[in-house]
Amino acid sequence: MIYIIAMSEDQFTRLFKYLEKRFDAVDARFDEHDKRFDDLTTLIDGYASHLDTYAQEMAALTTKSIA
Numbered sequence: 001m002i003y004i005i006a007m008s009e010d011q012f013t014r015l016f017k018y019l020e021k022r023f024d025a026v027d028a029r030f031d032e033h034d035k036r037f038d039d040l041t042t043l044i045d046g047y048a049s050h051l052d053t054y055a056q057e058m059a060a061l062t063t064k065s066i067a
Helices: 009-066
Strands: none
Touching: none
């Protein structure tokens, strides 16, 4: 089924502005999501670094106590 809709220029302009605002809102949500994801990645990297340092210290202490 094919629908042909005739819009006046004013209706089209209003629709375009409405859709533009909606897409801007969606873009803002994606930007916020990306920021949260980046923050989470940074946090995980920090914990991994601390774990690596801890493992190296434990290995050094184990080697030191054996010798």
